[in-house]
Every structure is written in C-alpha cells, then in structure tokens.
Amino acid sequence: RGDEKENKDTVALIRIDxxxxxxxxxxxxxxxxxxIRILGIDAPEIIHKEHGIFENQPYGRKAAEMTIDILRKAKIVEYIPFQNDKYGRLLAHVFVNGKLLSVHLIKAGLAYETVSHxxxxxxxxxxxxxxxxxxxxxxxxxxxxxxWRRRHQIRKWK
Structure with a gap:
C-alpha cells in the first residue's frame, strides 16, 4: 500500500466519509x-450551465459515472490536499483503496494527464x-x- 503514496512522513492523508x-x-x-478537483488529470466535460457548458463532451458522462462508481464502491477513500484553485475547489490527490484515482482514470482512457502542463x-x-x-x-x-472547452464554452466577460 505504501508504494502508491508519497512518503508518509511528508504528507497527511485525510480519510473521506x-x-x-x-x-x-x-x-x-x-x-x-x-x-474536490482531482489533481493531475483533465476528464471530458459534462453540462455545467453555471460554467457556460451547455452540452456534454463525448465520454463526459462515462467519465463522471466511472468516477462516482469507483468512489462509492471503494473500501477506503483518502486525499492529500494541495490548495484551492481560482474557482474555490480543493485541488487534491485522491486515493481509492491506496491507489491514485487519477491513474485509474488515465488507464481507463477517461482522462488526460495534466502534470506535463x-x-x-x-x-x-x-x-x-x-x-x-x-x-x-x-x-x-x-x-x-x-x-474542447475553447470551442464549446460560452464565457461571460464583464
């Protein structure tokens, strides 16, 4: 289990109910x-009218369903907080049964990595x-x- 996480001496894992x-x-x-916004990945979009997204990106629903399914079926869900982003979301590495959720979503073909950016x-x-x-x-x-967001998101300026 420890091989899936940073050194336990340097990070604090927070258990999720x-x-x-x-x-x-x-x-x-x-x-x-x-x-909570999962660090290290970008998954396809779903409708978020409050953010100017009025249609689902292909695979968006599938990614959303897989994420919640994994979280709900897990025995243990934990996270390591990083910081809040400009939207007020907590950026965090999320672990499911000791493994990075981001890695699982990448391997399932439902997310791109964002570490390189x-x-x-x-x-x-x-x-x-x-x-x-x-x-x-x-x-x-x-x-x-x-x-996809560049072409489909309707932004409200001023």
Missing amino acids: KSAIRPDDGDTFFYKDFT YGDNGFPELAQRILKAAHESPSPPFEKPYK
Whole structure:
C-alpha cells in the first residue's frame, strides 16, 4: 500500500466519509460542503450551465459515472490536499483503496494527464505515477478537454 503514496512522513492523508460524497464530473466531486478537483488529470466535460457548458463532451458522462462508481464502491477513500484553485475547489490527490484515482482514470482512457502542463505541485512521486500511466496507456478517444472547452464554452466577460 505504501508504494502508491508519497512518503508518509511528508504528507497527511485525510480519510473521506463515502456517505458524504456527491457526483459532479469525471475529475471533480462534492464532499460535505466543498468541492474536490482531482489533481493531475483533465476528464471530458459534462453540462455545467453555471460554467457556460451547455452540452456534454463525448465520454463526459462515462467519465463522471466511472468516477462516482469507483468512489462509492471503494473500501477506503483518502486525499492529500494541495490548495484551492481560482474557482474555490480543493485541488487534491485522491486515493481509492491506496491507489491514485487519477491513474485509474488515465488507464481507463477517461482522462488526460495534466502534470506535463502544470508540474508536480510539490508531489514528484505522485506526478511520476501519473505520467507513467499516461505514457503506458493509449491516448483517450476524445479531444483534450481544454481544447474542447475553447470551442464549446460560452464565457461571460464583464
């Protein structure tokens, strides 16, 4: 189990009460009164009218369903917090039964890695696991979500 995590001396794992998890999309879920955004990946979009997304990206529903299914069926769900993003979501590495959820989603072809763009965020060993999964897995069968958002998201300016 320890081989799937950073050195326990340097990080604090926080256990999640699974009954307090609610679904959002493939790389985000609600927990109690806050939102957790999974670090290291970008999953396809689903409808989020409040964010200007009025249609599902191909594979978006599948990614969202897989994420919540994995979280609900897990024996143990834990996370390592990083920081809040500009949207107020908690960026965190999420573990399911001791394994990185991001790696599972990459291997399932339902997420792209984002480590090569954003860096390791202070978690070099976890970032390497994510990159390794991405290099060993086929490319997902959908457009990179950031490119899809550029064409489909309706932004409200000023």
